Amino acid sequence: MDLKEILRQKREDIVDRWFEAILSSYHEDARGPMRRTQAQFTNPVGFNFREGLEGLFDAVLQGMLPDTVTGFLDAIVRLRAVQDFSPSQSLSFIFELKKILRAAAGAELSGDPETADELVRLDGVIDDLALFAFDLHMECREKIYALKAQEARDMTFRLLQKAQLIAEHQE
Amino acid sequence: MSKLPKPAELAKVSYQLPKTGWMDTPVEFKPGMFCHGSKPKSLELVGFPNPREWRPADADWKLPENWKEIIIEGIADRLKKYRSFRLFMDICVRCGACADKCHFFIGTGDPRNMPVLRAELIRSVYRKEFTTAGKILGKMAGGRELTLDVLKEWWYYFYQCTECRRCSVFCPYGIDQAEITIIGRELLNLLGLNIEWIAGPVSNCYMKGNHLGLEPHTIVGNLEYMLDDIETVTGKRIKPTFNRKGAEILFVTPSGDLFADPGTYTAMGYLMLFEELGLDYTWSTYASEGGNFGFFTSNEMGKRLNSKIYAEAKRLGVKWILGGECGHMWRVLSQYMDTWNGPADFLEVPKSPITGTVFENAKSMKMVHVAEFTADLIKNNKLKLDPSRNDHLKVTWHDSCNVARGMGMLEEPRYVLKSVVNNFVEMPEDTIREKTFCCGSGTGLNASENMELRMKGGFPRANAVKYVHEHHGVNMLGNVCAIDRASLKALMEYWVPGVGVCGLHELVANAMIMTGEKERTTDLRGEPLPSVAAKEEKA
Ligand code: SF4
Numbered sequence: 126m127d128l129k130e131i132l133r134q135k136r137e138d139i140v141d142r143w144f145e146a147i148l149s150s151y152h153e154d155a156r157g158p159m160r161r162t163q164a165q166f167t168n169p170v171g172f173n174f175r176e177g178l179e180g181l182f183d184a185v186l187q188g189m190l191p192d193t194v195t196g197f198l199d200a201i202v203r204l205r206a207v208q209d210f211s212p213s214q215s216l217s218f219i220f221e222l223k224k225i226l227r228a229a230a231g232a233e234l235s236g237d238p239e240t241a242d243e244l245v246r247l248d249g250v251i252d253d254l255a256l257f258a259f260d261l262h263m264e265c266r267e268k269i270y271a272l273k274a275q276e277a278r279d280m281t282f283r284l285l286q287k288a289q290l291i292a293e294h295q296e
Numbered sequence: 297m298s299k300l301p302k303p304a305e306l307a308k309v310s311y312q313l314p315k316t317g318w319m320d321t322p323v324e325f326k327p328g329m330f331c332h333g334s335k336p337k338s339l340e341l342v343g344f345p346n347p348r349e350w351r352p353a354d355a356d357w358k359l360p361e362n363w364k365e366i367i368i369e370g371i372a373d374r375l376k377k378y379r380s381f382r383l384f385m386d387i388c389v390r391c392g393a394c395a396d397k398c399h400f401f402i403g404t405g406d407p408r409n410m411p412v413l414r415a416e417l418i419r420s421v422y423r424k425e426f427t428t429a430g431k432i433l434g435k436m437a438g439g440r441e442l443t444l445d446v447l448k449e450w451w452y453y454f455y456q457c458t459e460c461r462r463c464s465v466f467c468p469y470g471i472d473q474a475e476i477t478i479i480g481r482e483l484l485n486l487l488g489l490n491i492e493w494i495a496g497p498v499s500n501c502y503m504k505g506n507h508l509g510l511e512p513h514t515i516v517g518n519l520e521y522m523l524d525d526i527e528t529v530t531g532k533r534i535k536p537t538f539n540r541k542g543a544e545i546l547f548v549t550p551s552g553d554l555f556a557d558p559g560t561y562t563a564m565g566y567l568m569l570f571e572e573l574g575l576d577y578t579w580s581t582y583a584s585e586g587g588n589f590g591f592f593t594s595n596e597m598g599k600r601l602n603s604k605i606y607a608e609a610k611r612l613g614v615k616w617i618l619g620g621e622c623g624h625m626w627r628v629l630s631q632y633m634d635t636w637n638g639p640a641d642f643l644e645v646p647k648s649p650i651t652g653t654v655f656e657n658a659k660s661m662k663m664v665h666v667a668e669f670t671a672d673l674i675k676n677n678k679l680k681l682d683p684s685r686n687d688h689l690k691v692t693w694h695d696s697c698n699v700a701r702g703m704g705m706l707e708e709p710r711y712v713l714k715s716v717v718n719n720f721v722e723m724p725e726d727t728i729r730e731k732t733f734c735c736g737s738g739t740g741l742n743a744s745e746n747m748e749l750r751m752k753g754g755f756p757r758a759n760a761v762k763y764v765h766e767h768h769g770v771n772m773l774g775n776v777c778a779i780d781r782a783s784l785k786a787l788m789e790y791w792v793p794g795v796g797v798c799g800l801h802e803l804v805a806n807a808m809i810m811t812g813e814k815e816r817t818t819d820l821r822g823e824p825l826p827s828v829a830a831k832e833e834k835a
C-alpha cells in the first residue's frame with residue numbers, strides 16, 4: 126500500500142501523538158484541561174491546537190499549499206509566540222511529526238526503498254512548514270512590539286494634538 | 297557533533313517545573329509577564345510605606361528588615377476585619393471546579409494561575425502561621441514558611457489576576473478569588489510592592505482628581521476637541537458646563553475616555569446625548585475620575601480616592617450623580633461608595649428629569665449608570681433613533697466582568713444596543729453574561745510592558761470574538777468599560793484583526809437624530825455612513 130494511504134488511515138492516532146507531543150511542553154497539571162478538545166470556547170488552547178494539527182497533518186500529506194496551512198499554523202503559533210518559549214522551543218513541535226510519521230509507517234514498510242524515499246520527501250515538506258512557522262512566529266513577535274509602541278502613541282495623541290505637535294490632516 | 301541540546305529537549309527541560317512541586321519551586325520572572333515596579337514618588341505622595349527605587353526582577357527588593365512581621369500582622373488584622381477572608385482561608389475543599397476557569401490559566405498553562413492554587417499561595421502561609429495543625433505539622437498540613445521567594449511568588453501571581461471573579465461562579469462554596477487577590481495586593485502594598493501602572497494613577501488621582509493627572513484646562517481643552525469633531529459631524533456646537541453650581545446632575549466618568557481613541561467617541565456620545573435631552577448637568581474637573589485604581593491597592597486608598605465624588609456633589613449642590621460607562625468604577629461605586637463615604641443624604645433619590653423614572657435601585661448611593669439611564673429613555677420613547685446609520689457595523693457584545701458578573705447589569709446595555717444597531721450577534725454562551733471572559737487587562741494590568749500576559753489572558757475572549765467574526769462577519773466589539781476600550785483594541789489587533797472596539801454611547805450617538813442637525817454623512821469616527829457609501833459606489 127502507498128505510504129500516504131497508510132498514514133491517512135492512521136490519521137487519528139498520528140494526530141493524537143502529535144497533540145501529546147505539543148502538550149508535553151506544558152506543565153503536567155495543565156495537560157488534563159487542555160485535552161478536552163471539544164470545548165471550543167472554554168478550552169480554546171486544546172481546541173485550536175487539535176484542530177490546527179489535524180489541518181497541518183492533512184496539508185503535509187497533500188504536499189502543503191501555503192494558503193491552506195496559514196490558518197492552521199496560526200491557531201498554534203500565535204499563542205505559543207506569547208507564551209514563555211524561545212523561538213526554537215515554540216516551534217520544535219513541528220519536527221516531532223517526523224518521528225511520529227516514521228513510527229506510524231511502522232516495521233512493515235521499513236527497508237522498502239520507495240517508502241524511505243517518500244518519508245524523505247515528507248521530511249522536506251515538514252521542513253518547509255517549519256520555515257513558514259518561523260516567519261509567522263517572527264510576525265507575531267513584531268506585532269507584540271508594535272502594539273507596545275502603538276499604545277504609548279495612542280495614549281498621548283490628544284495631548285500632542287493639543288500642544289499642536291501633530292498637524293491636522295487636511296483634505 | 298555539537299553538544300547543543302536539541303530544541304525538543306530544550307522545550308522539555310525548561311518549560312516543565314521541577315519535580316519539587318509548586319510550593320518549593322521559586323517563581324521565575326519572565327519578561328512580558330509583569331509590570332514595572334512602583335516609583336518612590338508615587339508612593340510618597342499618598343504616604344504608602346517603603347518608597348524606594350526597585351525593580352521586580354532584581355534579587356534585592358529593598359524591604360524593611362521586619363517585613364515578615366509586617367505581613368503576618370497584616371494577615372492577622374485582615375482575618376479579624378474581613379469575615380469573607382477568614383472563610384475563604386478555611387473552606388476550600390480542593391474540588392478543582394475552579395481550576396480551568398481562569399483566563400490566565402487557560403492562556404498560560406501555568407498551574408499557579410489556577411484560582412485554587414492562587415489562593416493556596418496565601419492559604420499555605422495562613423495554615424503555617426494561624427492554624428494549630430499547620431503550626432505543628434507544617435508542610436504535611438499544607439502549611440509553608442513565608443520566605444522572600446514566597447513573597448515574590450505572591451507579587452508575580454497577584455498581579456496576574458484581574459479580580460474578574462469568573463472562578464467564583466463555578467465554585468460550589470462561592471469562594472471569591474478576587475477577594476483573596478484584593479487582600480494579597482493590600483498585604484504587598486504594606487511593603488511598597490506595587491506596580492507603577494497602578495501607583496502612578498493613584499498618586500495622580502490623589503493630587504489632580506484623575507488617573508492621568510489632567511489639569512482642569514487640559515480636561516476642558518480635550519473636550520473642546522471633541523466638540524469640534526461633533527460640530528463637523530452634526531453641524532451643532534455644544535457648550536457643556538464645568539464645575540457649575542446648582543446643576544441638577546453631576547456627571548462622572550473615567551478619565552481614560554477623555555484622551556484616547558476609541559474612548560473619546562464614547563465621550564462624544566455622552567456630550568451629544570445630554571445636549572439633545574437638554575439635561576441640566578455639569579462636568580467636574582475635580583471629581584474628574586470615575587475609575588478608582590486605589591481599589592487595586594487597598595481598601596483605605598480606594599476610599600480616599602472615592603471621597604471626592606460625594607464631596608464634589610455636595611459642593612456643587614447637585615441632586616444626584618450620573619456615571620459614565622465603566623467597569624470597575626461601577627463596582628466600586630455600587631458596592632463600596634455608600635459604606636465608605638456615605639450616607640449621601642444631602643442628595644436626592646435619582647429621578648430622570650426626562651421620563652420621571654425614579655431609580656429605586658440607587659436609593660441609597662444616589663448614582664445611576666448611564667446604560668440604565670439611556671435604557672430608560674429608549675423604553676419611554678424619548679430618543680429619535682435611526683439604527684441604520686450603524687448598518688456598516690456588525691456588533692457583538694463583551695460583558696465587562698465588573699458590571700456584568702459583578703453587578704448583574706446584563707440586559708440594560710443589550711436593550712440599548714439592540715435599539716441603536718440592526719446587526720447584533722451574541723458570542724457563544726459559555727463566554728458571555730455571568731460567564732464572560734475577562735479582557736485580560738483589568739485591575740490595573742493594562743500596561744504595555746506586560747503585553748504578552750495581556751494577550752494570553754485575553755485569548756479566551758478573543759477566541760470567542762474570532763468565532764463570530766469568521767462565522768457572522770462581526771466587525772465591532774461593544775462594551776461599557778473604559779479599560780476594555782483601551783485594552784481590547786490591542787487584543788483585537790493581535791488575535792482578530794478587522795474587529796474594532798467601541799463604547800455603547802458611541803453607537804447611541806451615531807443613531808440618535810438630533811434636533812436641528814445637518815444631514816450626517818459620517819459617523820463619529822469620520823467614516824462615511826452606509827447610505828453615503830452606497831451612493832458613492834453607485835456614482
Ligand atoms: S478572579 Fe478572575 S483572574 Fe482572578 S483567579 Fe479568578 S478567574 Fe482568574
Ligand code: SF4
Nearest residue numbers: 388390391392394467
Ligand atoms: S471550586 Fe471552590 S472549593 Fe473547589 S477548589 Fe476551587 S475554590 Fe476550592
